[in-house]
Amino acid sequence: AEDGYDLWLRYRPLPAGIQARDRAQAAALVYDVDRHDQSIIKAGEEIERALAGMLGAQVPNYSQSVVPGAILLGTADEPRIKALNLPLGSLGSEGYVIRSATIDGKAVTVIAANSGVGVLYGSFALIERLQRGLPIDGLDISAAPKLKLRLLDHWDNLDRTVERGYAGQSIWDWWKLPDFKSPRYTDYARANASIGINGAVLNNVNAKADSLTAPYIVKAAALADVFRPYGIKVYLSARWSAPIELGHLKTADPLDPAVATWWKAKADEIYAAIPDFGGFLVKANSEGQPGPQDYHRSHADGANMLAAAVKPHGGVIMWRAFVYAQENPEDRAKQAYDDFKALDGRFADNVIVQVKNGAIDFQPREPFHPLFGAMPGTPLMMEFQITKEYLGMATHLVYLGPLYEEALQADTWAHGKGSTVAKVIDGSLDHHALTGMAGVANIGSDRDWAGSTFNQANWFVFGRMAWNPDASAKTVAGEWSELTFGPNPQVTSTVVDMMTTSREAVVNYMEPLGLAHMMGTGHHYGPAPWVHELARPEWNPVYYHKADATGIGFDRTKTGSNAVAQYAPHVAAMFADPKTTPERNLLWFHHVGWDYPMASGRTLWEELAAHYTLGVSQVADMHGKWRSIQPLIDPERYAKTDIFLSIQQREAQWWRDACLAYFASVSGRPLPAGEAPPA
Numbered sequence: 180a181e182d183g184y185d186l187w188l189r190y191r192p193l194p195a196g197i198q199a200r201d202r203a204q205a206a207a208l209v210y211d212v213d214r215h216d217q218s219i220i221k222a223g224e225e226i227e228r229a230l231a232g233m234l235g236a237q238v239p240n241y242s243q244s245v246v247p248g249a250i251l252l253g254t255a256d257e258p259r260i261k262a263l264n265l266p267l268g269s270l271g272s273e274g275y276v277i278r279s280a281t282i283d284g285k286a287v288t289v290i291a292a293n294s295g296v297g298v299l300y301g302s303f304a305l306i307e308r309l310q311r312g313l314p315i316d317g318l319d320i321s322a323a324p325k326l327k328l329r330l331l332d333h334w335d336n337l338d339r340t341v342e343r344g345y346a347g348q349s350i351w352d353w354w355k356l357p358d359f360k361s362p363r364y365t366d367y368a369r370a371n372a373s374i375g376i377n378g379a380v381l382n383n384v385n386a387k388a389d390s391l392t393a394p395y396i397v398k399a400a401a402l403a404d405v406f407r408p409y410g411i412k413v414y415l416s417a418r419w420s421a422p423i424e425l426g427h428l429k430t431a432d433p434l435d436p437a438v439a440t441w442w443k444a445k446a447d448e449i450y451a452a453i454p455d456f457g458g459f460l461v462k463a464n465s466e467g468q469p470g471p472q473d474y475h476r477s478h479a480d481g482a483n484m485l486a487a488a489v490k491p492h493g494g495v496i497m498w499r500a501f502v503y504a505q506e507n508p509e510d511r512a513k514q515a516y517d518d519f520k521a522l523d524g525r526f527a528d529n530v531i532v533q534v535k536n537g538a539i540d541f542q543p544r545e546p547f548h549p550l551f552g553a554m555p556g557t558p559l560m561m562e563f564q565i566t567k568e569y570l571g572m573a574t575h576l577v578y579l580g581p582l583y584e585e586a587l588q589a590d591t592w593a594h595g596k597g598s599t600v601a602k603v604i605d606g607s608l609d610h611h612a613l614t615g616m617a618g619v620a621n622i623g624s625d626r627d628w629a630g631s632t633f634n635q636a637n638w639f640v641f642g643r644m645a646w647n648p649d650a651s652a653k654t655v656a657g658e659w660s661e662l663t664f665g666p667n668p669q670v671t672s673t674v675v676d677m678m679t680t681s682r683e684a685v686v687n688y689m690e691p692l693g694l695a696h697m698m699g700t701g702h703h704y705g706p707a708p709w710v711h712e713l714a715r716p717e718w719n720p721v722y723y724h725k726a727d728a729t730g731i732g733f734d735r736t737k738t739g740s741n742a743v744a745q746y747a748p749h750v751a752a753m754f755a756d757p758k759t760t761p762e763r764n765l766l767w768f769h770h771v772g773w774d775y776p777m778a779s780g781r782t783l784w785e786e787l788a789a790h791y792t793l794g795v796s797q798v799a800d801m802h803g804k805w806r807s808i809q810p811l812i813d814p815e816r817y818a819k820t821d822i823f824l825s826i827q828q829r830e831a832q833w834w835r836d837a838c839l840a841y842f843a844s845v846s847g848r849p850l851p852a853g854e855a856p857p858a
């Protein structure tokens with residue numbers, strides 16, 4: 180059944196003509212099993228599985244001799260590969276070459292790399308070509324990831340609830356670990372390896388100290404054993420106060436030698452069980468989590484103490500810049516920069532600061548985070564959300580590729596034009612070797628892993644962009660569609676259309692023109708722009724939109740919070756003036772009157788209403804497109820998406836109606852002419 184379990188690794192039979200063509204280049208598999216490289220063995224298994232599924236034939240498997248049409252897997256030191264003088268030198272430990280070559284007079288396809296994991300990545304790339312119906316002769320491909328850490332952050336709790344997870348329980352079955360290693364862990368690793376993801380933070384950043392106790396270390400080690408051949412390292416979120424909770428120390432002050440000693444011993448204990456443990460992710464002094472500031476120490480003091488504990492083992496510390504702990508009545512968007520900018524250059528060399536794409540919190544649209552480009556002396560990694568906390572959770576069809584691309588291609592102007600966020604995080608702008616991207620996973624125990632078929636695309640595009648932050652969202656959408664629904668051009672163009680519109684649609688029906696954080700408190704699902712009574716100012720939607728009788732928007736210019744000053748001068752100047760601020764960000768930076776003239780010739784109020792209404796009709800368009808390809812999609816996946824689009828349609832309308840009714844009441848204005856009143 181097409182229940183979505185196979186993700187983009189479906190390996191369904193190819194059309195007979197293509198099968199016949201491909202069989203000539205996939206006649207046998209050759210790799211030296213005696214070398215016991217576990218990653219190459221997994222690569223071989225995957226190719227066998229893929230060829231059996233797609234070509235409908237078991238492929239003979241030789242460990243020694245090359246035959247015509249063989250696929251040869253090996254690392255650079257394999258004698259036959261060595262003899263080919265492939266350009267492996269510049270591809271690092273994870274890159275690969277796929278080359279159609281001749282060995283002993285026989286035409287073969289070589290997949291070569293400097294490591295077994297590179298061979299595995301190359302194998303998935305070859306399989307992908309087959310899946311997409313592309314020929315596999317005449318190949319000369321080489322690829323290598325641009326980022327070093329390509330990680331999923333699981334916000335999974337030890338009781339198997341998942342914070343902001345909408346796809347069922349946590350896939351980590353802690354009770355049955357370490358003994359029972361669910362086959363799902365292997366499939367998880369295969370899916371991740373197929374898109375180049377090389378690390379998983381197993382537990383929620385709102386961490387419980389328990390995850391660092393001996394029983395849980397053994398469980399994490401069992402997962403690490405499953406993941407290792409797939410090139411995936413295990414990381415853990417560390418609770419700052421663990422030395423108090425587990426070690427019975429009086430303090431967690433990072434400058435207290437007993438604290439440093441406790442962490443060192445803890446790191447040694449973990450590395451004894453997991454020799455390739457990746458390191459710790461830390462949320463400190465944020466949303467009530469403990470941290471070094473509790474002891475009047477800085478984030479750098481905290482990060483560096485932990486960094487010293489994992490350093491001898493080659494581990495890293497990913498220290499999050501998502502902070503808002505102190506009362507910050509003026510502008511929550513400023514706090515990360517305020518706390519971190521001054522620490523630039525003061526972090527140990529195995530620390531990387533993890534920054535969300537925007538300064539508030541994973542909204543449908545935010546301008547890029549001002550820390551990107553502002554900390555040249557510190558490696559920064561991107562944190563995206565793959566799960567759709569603020570974008571309709573499981574059911575709304577929202578492809579996040581355009582959101583990621585917009586953030587990555589934003590120009591920080593840190594070193595003049597072209598200083599994109601992508602160049603900040605790939606290390607090229609300021610010459611950092613430690614680079615990375617983390618995605619808050621959307622994975623759970625649901626049969627389809629991600630809660631919907633289209634949510635799988637967000638996991639997929641995250642992997643692609645972590646491998647290459649300059650990847651095109653639209654290209655990736657097409658690739659994903661071909662893998663997920665088969666390479667039918669009509670399906671692909673329709674699905675790509677739906678996907679590329681979907682992000683703009685959700686922005687329009689939830690938070691157009693730079694509005695933010697108007698979701699219902701706590702759950703973050705439906706509209707609640709009217710909420711104003713919560714204890715902390717920045718918990719209230721009214722804090723973000725600041726709508727009143729005269730106008731709407733958050734003044735972040737000099738007359739307001741002056742958050743614009745956190746950007747490089749060129750960008751700051753652009754955002755400081757409503758005329759040069761892109762309209763999509765207008766109300767993020769400016770409080771403007773309801774009659775403010777927009778580029779379209781409409782007033783702000785008319786424009787706002789038009790965006791809400793457009794969002795609703797964009798969902799209807801997506802739904803119509805989906806219906807147009809019904810005969811080309813299997814019934815099971817068709818129906819689920821069809822129903823979800825109906826939910827999204829109803830809720831887009833709800834968002835539009837609720838927000839417009841509220842803003843009409845605040846502004847004292849009737850709905851603009853032509854706008855239907857709320858149903």
Ligand code: GCW
Binds near residue numbers: 342385462501568
């Ligand atoms: O996105 C917000 C969420 C919290 C989350 C926090 C964070 C893990 O609403 O649930 O906590 O940000 O990123 O730390």
